[in-house]
Amino acid sequence: MAGNAQNAKSRPHKAKKRSRRPDFLALGGIDVFFLLLVIAILTIGLVMLFSASYTYAFYNKKGDSTYFFKRQLVFAVVGVVCMLLVSKLRYDYLKILAVPALFVSWGLLVIVLILPASFGEFHRWINLGFFTFQPSEIAKLAVILFCAYEMDKNHKKIVGKSINHSKFSNTVKELSGGHIVVYDSFLQLLFYALVITVTAGLVYLENHLSGTILILAIGVIMMYLGEIKKHWFVLIAVIAAVAIVIFVLNPQLLEKYAGARITAWLDKSYDPKGARWQTNNSLYAIGSGGLFGTGLGNSKQKHLYVSEPQNDFIFAIVCEELGFIRAVGIILLYVLLVWRGVVIGLRAKDRFGAMLAMGIVFQVGLQTALNIAVVTDTLPNTGISLPFFSYGGTSLMMLLVEMGIVLSVSRYSRIEK
Numbered sequence: 001m002a003g004n005a006q007n008a009k010s011r012p013h014k015a016k017k018r019s020r021r022p023d024f025l026a027l028g029g030i031d032v033f034f035l036l037l038v039i040a041i042l043t044i045g046l047v048m049l050f051s052a053s054y055t056y057a058f059y060n061k062k063g064d065s066t067y068f069f070k071r072q073l074v075f076a077v078v079g080v081v082c083m084l085l086v087s088k089l090r091y092d093y094l095k096i097l098a099v100p101a102l103f104v105s106w107g108l109l110v111i112v113l114i115l116p117a118s119f120g121e122f123h124r125w126i127n128l129g130f131f132t133f134q135p136s137e138i139a140k141l142a143v144i145l146f147c148a149y150e151m152d153k154n155h156k157k158i159v160g161k162s163i164n165h166s167k168f169s170n171t172v173k174e175l176s177g178g179h180i181v182v183y184d185s186f187l188q189l190l191f192y193a194l195v196i197t198v199t200a201g202l203v204y205l206e207n208h209l210s211g212t213i214l215i216l217a218i219g220v221i222m223m224y225l226g227e228i229k230k231h232w233f234v235l236i237a238v239i240a241a242v243a244i245v246i247f248v249l250n251p252q253l254l255e256k257y258a259g260a261r262i263t264a265w266l267d268k269s270y271d272p273k274g275a276r277w278q279t280n281n282s283l284y285a286i287g288s289g290g291l292f293g294t295g296l297g298n299s300k301q302k303h304l305y306v307s308e309p310q311n312d313f314i315f316a317i318v319c320e321e322l323g324f325i326r327a328v329g330i331i332l333l334y335v336l337l338v339w340r341g342v343v344i345g346l347r348a349k350d351r352f353g354a355m356l357a358m359g360i361v362f363q364v365g366l367q368t369a370l371n372i373a374v375v376t377d378t379l380p381n382t383g384i385s386l387p388f389f390s391y392g393g394t395s396l397m398m399l400l401v402e403m404g405i406v407l408s409v410s411r412y413s414r415i416e417k
Helices: 002-010 032-060 067-087 091-114 135-153 155-159 167-175 184-204 209-225 231-249 256-266 277-289 314-346 351-375 393-410
Strands: none
Touching (some): 091 184, 091 393, 135 155, 231 256, 314 393
8 A cells, every 4th residue: 555655656747738729819709790791791792793794704704604603602612711710810910910911012012013914904913823813902901900000009199299309300300490390190190191192002003093092091091090180181181172173174184094984974975885885884774673673683784785794883783683672771781781890890909909890891881882883873983893792802802801800809899799
């Protein structure tokens, strides 16, 4: 007995393995309501993509009517998996990627300008052989992430009135005899305005007017969320209004393709078989849909009248087949998605998470509003996609990754799960 006890004492105790959750994994439950809204919009989008695209696919893809649908379905499945994986990661770890993501997006925007044009004269896509992607889609998220990180880090400088004591401000004061005072808040405004303008400028060089407008709008929203002084937004509004008036009255100042589209928007009889073709047939589709639509699959305008109906003008086919009432219902789903994302952001645990969530859902809302405005001829045809509906693997993947980021923020938000 004593010997056994002594042997037991002499044997080392085996250390118990403790299962420890990795630090980068998020805790808490996700906002199911937001997730269901994403899945609902995505599902309706896939159904409408197939309905809108099968005729065009049959004539242009060697008789394969399901060409666009099959590819989009693959991106949707992979995207949903990515969304759920991203939702499991702590969003505050994205701070590490904020600055690199911006420079990578700039690099890709420069590379796409150097590469040969993929479609006509447009330098928007990088072809990797098995798929193509648009750097501008990456740039949207990069701007949101960068602004959320930097504006959170420099919040006191943005809202405060402390005098900047950098070499730059001292030089300015010396050159001016000491009569000009440079504040941190003003320097912050200049810095973010420069970042946003450079990104938008690179996108504009791709002949991508809608992407340029969207990035500028995202930048203004992020500056507002970052609490840049409100009086600067009056100046921004005045500059934007003057620019719009100048370009509308003098469309020849813009790139040729953009100027022609503004002219076609102002003059409804301009080039009906060219610049006005797609818009006119879009309006025919919306009008023929009436209140209740012609029925799913029964659109006439998708039969090679609305060119590439699976892309920017898919909402016209939605209106024609589902009717005005159901189209309004789809718009309400987008409104609910944006509203729920704002609620998640307002109740986030920190400023970075709040700006990230609200910036992402405002991007979706802005893009949706711009697309519908173009389809209904409220704005010039600028070629902007409808989130979750329009065909495009890069766009869909990036959107679902962004939704995963919002879900990650929701795990730490003070909302009922």
